[in-house]
Amino acid sequence: MTQTSEMTETYEVIVIGGGAGGLSAALVLGRARRRTLVVDAGEPRNAPAAHMQGYLSRDGMSPTEFLAVGREEIARYGVELVRDRAVDVTRGEHFAVALASGRTVHARRLVVATGLKDDLPKVPGVAERFGKDVLHCPYCHGWEVRDRAFGVLATTPMSVHQALMVSQWSKDVAFFLHEITESDLSADDLRRLAAAGVKVVPGAVAELVTEEARLTGVRLADGTVHAREVLFVAPRAIPQTGLLERLGAEFQETPFGSYPVVDPTGLTSVPGVWAAGNAMGFSEQVINAAAGGYRAGAFINGELLLADLDATP
Numbered sequence: 001m002t003q004t005s006e007m008t009e010t011y012e013v014i015v016i017g018g019g020a021g022g023l024s025a026a027l028v029l030g031r032a033r034r035r036t037l038v039v040d041a042g043e044p045r046n047a048p049a050a051h052m053q054g055y056l057s058r059d060g061m062s063p064t065e066f067l068a069v070g071r072e073e074i075a076r077y078g079v080e081l082v083r084d085r086a087v088d089v090t091r092g093e094h095f096a097v098a099l100a101s102g103r104t105v106h107a108r109r110l111v112v113a114t115g116l117k118d119d120l121p122k123v124p125g126v127a128e129r130f131g132k133d134v135l136h137c138p139y140c141h142g143w144e145v146r147d148r149a150f151g152v153l154a155t156t157p158m159s160v161h162q163a164l165m166v167s168q169w170s171k172d173v174a175f176f177l178h179e180i181t182e183s184d185l186s187a188d189d190l191r192r193l194a195a196a197g198v199k200v201v202p203g204a205v206a207e208l209v210t211e212e213a214r215l216t217g218v219r220l221a222d223g224t225v226h227a228r229e230v231l232f233v234a235p236r237a238i239p240q241t242g243l244l245e246r247l248g249a250e251f252q253e254t255p256f257g258s259y260p261v262v263d264p265t266g267l268t269s270v271p272g273v274w275a276a277g278n279a280m281g282f283s284e285q286v287i288n289a290a291a292g293g294y295r296a297g298a299f300i301n302g303e304l305l306l307a308d309l310d311a312t313p
């Protein structure tokens with residue numbers, strides 16, 4: 001590689017992941033005149049949903065349009081974006097990020113905003129209907145399906161919490177025990193389910209029943225069909241944090257998986273590496289992911305400024 005091409009491949013900041021978290025960090029950094037590259041594999045978590053809810057001033061917007069607008073905004077400030085996947089990262093004088101295309105890019109600071117993947121319960125019909133009438137989050141979709149016939153698929157005893165929560169949006173809730181039994185539930189669980197009017201249905205779920213591309217029921221292994229219009233499920237979250245692991249970042253166990261230890265700015269235990277969005281925490285919704293990216297971008301700018309001033313003789 002010539003010296004010139006090496007120079008052009010060195011950025012002040014590389015943002016890995018171009019969802020709400022990554023684009024928001026990039027917007028702040030671009031506006032702060034930092035030479036910034038976003039590397040994005042283009043598979044945002046909420047791609048199965050037609051609408052994004054609960055983002056003040058953007059409620060109901062299409063997730064695809066939201067990200068397209070974000071990409072336009074960062075381009076105004078000279079931020080580059082490549083559709084590629086970061087496959088490895090090493091730390092030397094600069095961070096070296098190897099991309100799936102074979103290119104290697106370098107930067108002084110990194111933002112990891114790679115999101116998480118939802119590992120769905122392996123019940124026939126769940127994957128096909130996810131984001132439509134098979135849902136995971138009442139804050140994302142509850143209003144749109146309010147008062148319909150809900151089911152909740154239990155995959156762990158923690159599913160009780162979801163069954164109780166969704167009763168805020170419909171009074172017709174059936175809790176399919178599926179992978180648990182009534183003896184897995186505490187006396188408090190059973191009391192709260194009864195108080196919320198949630199019907200407990202024992203037995204494994206065999207498949208979802210659909211008609212004309214919509215959910216109409218839930219079939220149990222014994223063949224009985226329960227008419228339902230909406231099914232809430234709890235996917236297992238798989239944080240996309242392999243690059244942080246490679247850098248030796250410290251992690252902490254949570255009920256929703258292992259996430260990096262970060263300070264209030266999103267700085268991980270690896271100096272120079274920030275995390276934002278669902279790569280940082282399970283409960284980050286789009287608006288929180290964007291806020292975390294913004295905060296990381298602003299702190300990185302300040303840190304680079306001081307680092308350069310302190311290095312000036």
Ligand SMILES: Cc1cc2nc3c(=O)[nH]c(=O)nc-3n(C[C@H](O)[C@H](O)[C@H](O)COP(=O)(O)OP(=O)(O)OC[C@H]3O[C@@H](n4cnc5c(N)ncnc54)[C@H](O)[C@@H]3O)c2cc1C
Nearest residue numbers: 017019020021041042043045046053086115277278285286
């Ligand atoms: C069906 C569904 C509906 C939802 N609806 C809502 C809603 O209505 N409102 C709401 O607030 N939240 C909603 N959410 C949650 C929302 O998807 C997340 O809060 C949001 O996507 C988090 O943003 P992020 O930037 O952290 O991650 P993402 O949006 O997932 O973006 C991460 C990006 O990083 C890329 N990436 C990953 N690894 C790499 C790599 N190694 N190299 C390069 N790029 C990489 C991915 O391809 C992706 O483009 C929903 C989630 C689901 C599953």
